[in-house]
């Protein structure tokens with residue numbers, strides 16, 4: 001889609017690589033320090049790890065087998081890539097002993113069809129040693145770290161039992177940028193206690209992080225999570241309660257984009273989870289491509305583009 005009023009990640013990666021880039025999610029089966037007690041127990045209140053793993057990951061097997069299945073999966077849906085990037089999404093993919101991590105990254109980066117690796121992790125779970133291993137194994141292939149920042153507000157991070165503060169994200173991003181790796185940040189819009197003005201006002205802190213790409217998505221409330229219980233008992237603490245619908249979310253996303261520096265590529269604006277996992281479908285199941293079209297329409301109708309209000 002040419003001429004988008006925002007810096008689309010897919011287009012940015014296509015320009016960078018010179019062809020279509022397809023990410024291949026793989027699951028290395030690593031655990032999480034916010035579940036096993038190293039940082040906390042119980043995990044983040046919104047987390048349902050199953051929701052992060054595509055079906056082809058759940059079939060198990062080696063990482064190479066998962067990559068091969070992922071390529072077939074995407075090809076069968078018309079999403080062939082000119083380039084493929086392995087993507088460690090579920091769990092905390094820097095949380096293990098260094099030799100195990102070396103083995104995981106090495107297997108992924110040495111796959112003949114893989115042009116790079118994106119490692120998803122927590123901001124409090126990165127070290128120089130891990131960055132050394134990644135650099136050592138890359139042999140010129142693309143590397144990025146994607147940090148789950150989730151919110152720029154410490155009060156929210158505490159409330160969702162995240163187990164780290166915003167300063168952890170500031171440090172992790174700076175440390176990763178120093179190595180010349182790409183850095184992404186993941187943010188959830190609509191966490192409890194955050195108003196619309198909190199969300200929009202927090203974008204300047206995202207700009208200050210120095211990220212290369214971001215993913216935003218609406219809060220998803222999964223069955224059986226602590227977040228589900230909180231949503232039922234304290235609905236007024238959630239912007240999504242009380243009639244906040246798809247048009248309101250489109251307006252919110254446009255307001256966020258208008259304050260986001262244009263240099264930051266936007267990978268996602270909406271997430272889609274399997275309905276069977278959701279406690280409640282907050283936005284009525286709109287498809288991401290339809291959602292994106294409506295965001296574009298709104299920005300165009302306003303004569304607005306990403307970042308036009310970033311320095312106001």
Ligand code: SF4
Nearest residue numbers: 032034043044047091
């Ligand atoms: S969201 Fe990430 S950090 Fe939080 S419990 Fe789930 S896997 Fe752990």
